[in-house]
Amino acid sequence: EIMLSQSPGTLSLSPGQRATLSCRASQSVDSTYLAWYQQRPGQAPRLLIYGASRRATGIPDRFTGSGSGTDFTLTISRLEPEDFAMYYCQQYDSSLFTFGPGTKVDL
Amino acid sequence: EVQLVESGGGLVQPGGSLRLSCAASGFNFISYSMSWVRQAPGKGLEWLSYITTSSSTIYYADSVKGRFTISRDNAKNSLSLQMNSLSAEDTAVYYCASYLISLHAFHYWGQGILVTVSS
Numbered sequence: 001e002i003m004l005s006q007s008p009g010t011l012s013l014s015p016g017q018r019a020t021l022s023c024r025a026s027q028s029v030d031s032t033y034l035a036w037y038q039q040r041p042g043q044a045p046r047l048l049i050y051g052a053s054r055r056a057t058g059i060p061d062r063f064t065g066s067g068s069g070t071d072f073t074l075t076i077s078r079l080e081p082e083d084f085a086m087y088y089c090q091q092y093d094s095s096l097f098t099f100g101p102g103t104k105v106d107l
Numbered sequence: 108e109v110q111l112v113e114s115g116g117g118l119v120q121p122g123g124s125l126r127l128s129c130a131a132s133g134f135n136f137i138s139y140s141m142s143w144v145r146q147a148p149g150k151g152l153e154w155l156s157y158i159t160t161s162s163s164t165i166y167y168a169d170s171v172k173g174r175f176t177i178s179r180d181n182a183k184n185s186l187s188l189q190m191n192s193l194s195a196e197d198t199a200v201y202y203c204a205s206y207l208i209s210l211h212a213f214h215y216w217g218q219g220i221l222v223t224v225s226s
Contacts, residue, residue, distance in 0.1 A: 035212035037152075044202055044219055045144075045152065050212035088152055092211060095166045097142070097154035 002027050002093050004100035011105045019076040021103045023089035028069045033092040036065055036074045039102075040085045048087075049074065079105070109133040111203050111217035118223045123193050129186040129203030129217055136184040140206040142213060143177060143188045145199035145222075153199075156188065157206065193224045 003026040013019055023036075031052035037045040047056040049065035052072055062077040076083055084107055089100040115127040127143070143155040156177040157166040165177055176189040186203050200219040207214040 033211050035210075037213070039152075044216040045204075045213070046216070047210075047212050047214055050210040054210075056210070056212070056214075086151075090152075090154075090213070096168070097157065097166075099144075099152040099154060102151045 001096055002029060002091055002098060004089055004091060004098055006087075006089060006100040006103045008103060009101075011103060012107070013079055013105065014107065015079050015081055017079050019074075019079055019083070019105055021074040021076075021087050021105070023067075023072040023074070023100050025070045025072075025091060027093075029072075029091045029093065031068050031072075034065075034067075034072055035090045037088045037090060038083075038085050039088065040082070045088065076105070109215050111205065111215055113201060113203055113217045113220035116201065116220035116222045118225060119193055120226050121194055121224055123224070124189070124191045125193065125222060127188040127190065127201055127203075127220060127222070129188075131184045131186065131203075131205070134205070134215065136205075137181045139214070140208060141177075141179060141186045142204050142206055143175075143186075144202045144204055144213070144216075145197075146202070146219070147196075147199040150199075155201075158186070190222070193222075195224050198222060198224050 007022045034052040036049040039045045053065045064075045088102045110132045112130045142157045174192045202219045203217045204213040205215040
């Protein structure tokens, strides 16, 4: 089973700053099956990035996904107030889906 | 407008059972695989189960295998999760989510429904 870890656990930043979130897998992940989600407090998760680097419909271009193998990154170029939230990476392999523990982007 | 609306949650005693439902609208339900994902209070997301469009393939997380059963009714645009032998560790908000094969990601999410297992 592939495990995902995310770092840092919390990222304390201000609006306008750049956020760099890391997702590391215990084994190599097919980039096709690597996605990122945003979850605001009290809301359901929302798909941001699929295929490691493709933005979902309606996602602003300040969100960028990159990486391959075991190391993936979500970058938010300039934080907007609505971007302060939890972010989860997720992968699929061998009939199992797993989520990382999340990174909280905090003010 | 795309909607996934969960129902059937609530308070249940340890060892009890509960059946969750998810009503889908605003998109072509039969074209999407579906999943259940839960989130314990203050915790992260945990995938539970997955079912393909025709119900021909079903997966479960080890944590619920043998206790939970996923099913769907394409004629009614609905997804279900039968949960048996519940324990306090199953207390969580349960989300239904559509899985779009072309994206290989959970595309649409419901608003979630709270299940509390307590005596």
